[in-house]
Amino acid sequence: MSAPLLELPPALWDATLAHLRQQGAGVRESGGFLLGKVQRDRRVATHFLPYEQLQHDALQADFVHLSAASFGRLWDYCADHDLDVVADVHTHRYGAGQSRSDSENPMLAIAGHLALIVPDFAQGPVHLEEVGLYLYQGTHRWQRFRGQPVTTLIKFAAAEDTP
Structure with a gap:
């Protein structure tokens, strides 16, 4: 796989990491959705929508939990702003491997x-x-990318280079 799986402006990535860092405060998971446009195999993120904006208590457990109603709010937000869900991003305490819960849900x-x-x-x-990148294949199967391959599959592009 040579083409990037994800493109986003460096400022968006930096702002996303800053939010995750602050929201989790070094003691709990945090996360959100990267929104933008999906065109065939090209995914270009232009916005970050934190989980807690969809559900105020999404981060109250030791893991991220979103109710079905939160996904309704996500789809409404996307429709109102003409955006697609490009990816989800969340933190883990130690490494960037998927938990069993991540893999199964x-x-x-x-x-x-x-x-x-x-x-x-x-x-x-x-x-x-250091970031784990996971491409969902369906039926609880994932293609996993770790280490150096991630640096070629995520492309930082200036905002004017994104649709």
Whole structure:
């Protein structure tokens, strides 16, 4: 796989990490959806929508939990702003591997959905090769990317380069 799976402006990535870092405060998971446009195999993120904006108590447990009503709010937000869900991103305490819960319960159970996991609750500098990138294949199967491949599958593009 040579083409990037995800494109986004560096400022959006930095702002997303800053939000995850602050919201999780180094003690709990945090996350949200990267929104933008999906065109065939090209996914371009232009916005970040934190989980807690969809459901105020989404981060109250040791893991992220969104109710069905939260997904209704997500789809309404996307429709109102002409956006698609490009990926979900959340933090883990230590590494960027998927938990069993992550693997068995994708945020969007649609083949082609991307999930990113940021290690160490996004505390301190986050290098792209430390991020876990997961491409949902359907029926609880994922294609997993870790380490150096992630740096070629996520492309930082200036906002004017994105649709």
